Amino acid sequence: MSFRATRILSLGRIERYVLIQQALALTVALAVIASLIMLIDFVEISRGVGSDVDLSALRILGLMGMKSPAVILQLMPFVFLFGTLAAYVGLNRRSELIAMRAAGLSAWRFVLPAAGTALIFGVLTITVLGPVAAWGDGLFQRERTRLSSAPVEIDQPKAVWIREGDSQRQMIIRAAWQNSATAQLQDVTVFIYTVGEGGALSFVERIDAASAALTSGSWRLTDAVGAQTGQRAVSYARLDLPSSLARDEAFARFARPQSTSLWALPTQIRRVEQAGFSSTAYRLRLHQLLATPLMFAAMSILAAAFSLRLMRLGDLARMSIAAVILGFAFFFVNQTFAAFGTAEVIPPFLAAWLPPVLTGLAAFTLLFYTEDG
Secondary structure, three states: OHHHHHHHHOOOHHHHHHHHHHHHHHHHHHHHHHHHHHHHHHHHHHHOHHHHOOOOHHHHHHHHHHHHHHHHHHOHHHHHHHHHHHHHHHHHHOOHHHHHHHOOOOOHHHHHHHHHHHHHHHHHHHHHHHHHHHHHHHHHHHHHHHHHOOHHHOOOOOOEEEEEEOOOEEEEEEEEEEEOOOOEEEEEEEEEEEEOHHHOEEEEEEEEEEEEEEEOOEEEEEEEEEEEOOOOOEEEEEEEEEOOOOHHHHOOOOOOHHHOOOOOHHHHHHHHHHOOOOOHHHHHHHHHHHOHHHHHHHHHHHHHHHHHHHHHHOOHHHHHHHHHHHHHHHHHHHHHHHHHHHOOOOOHHHHHHHHHHHHHHHHHHHHHHHHHO
C-alpha cells in the first residue's frame, strides 16, 4: 500500500511531461485572456476617463497597466479550465494520452500533480501577486477619480456621512462639508438611535450644530440645538458626545474590497466595523481570496476529468462545447453565491467556499466515474 502511494505521489518522466504540456497550455490561455482583458480595458478607459480629459495613448496604457492585473487574476479559474482542456486535447490529438491509458497509467498519476501545482500557484497568487494587483487597482481608482473630476468641483463642498456606535447605541453624523484645514465638520446634524432586540433601531434625539470636531474620545459640538422625541429643543454653546473613533478613521474613505490585499483585509474589516458600517463585502472578499488555491486546484481536476471522459467518447467537438458550457456554469454559480453573500442571505464564509468545494466534489466524482467506468 505504501509502495503504491509512493508511486502515485512521485513524479516520473511521463508525469513531468504531462505537467510541462499543461503549463505551456496554461501560459497560452493566460496570454489570450490577458490580451482580451487589456484590449477591453484600453477601449473602456479611452471611452470613460479619456472622454473627460485628453489622454495620450501612453497615459491610457499606464492606466490599463494599473487596472488589468486585478481583472486578470479574477479570471484565473478560467485560465486553469481552458488551459487544462487545451493541454489534454493536444495530448489526445497526438495519441499520447491514449498510449498512456493503454499502458495502464492511472489518471491520478498526472491529474494530482497538476492540481497540486495549481494549489501552489493559488497560494502564490493571493500572497504575492494579489496584493500587487490590489495596489494597482486602488491606484487606478484614485487616478480615475482625479482625472474624471471637473476642475470646478474640486473646491465645492461635499457632504460627509459618518456612522458609529455599538450594540446599544448608534449615531449617524451628517455634515454639509468638511474644513480640510482644521478637519472640522460644518453645518452638522446628528441622529442618535438606540438598538433594540433583533438590531431594530429606535430614534431618540436629533442634534443640529454649527460645527463638530473630533477630540480624544468625543465629538465636540458648538452652537448646538438638540431635541429628543416628545420634548422641547435645548440649546448648547458646547456639547460633547462620546465617540470611539480615531481621527484618521473617522474621515478616511475605505478602499473597495477589490482594492484591498489579503494582508490588509483583517485590519480593514476591523476599521469598517468600528466606524459602524457593514463589513460583509470585505469578509466575503477575504474568504474568496482564501478559497482561491482550492478553486484553482478544483478547476484543474474538473477540466482534466471532463477531457478524459469525453476522450473516451471520442468526440473532441463535444469537448469544446462542454468547456464553454462549463465556464458559463462556473461563472453563474460563483456570481450567484457571491450575490447571496453580499445580500447576507448566506454567511460570507459559505458564499466564498461553496463554489470551490462543489467544483472539487464534481471533479472528483467525474474522475472516479471515468476511472472505474
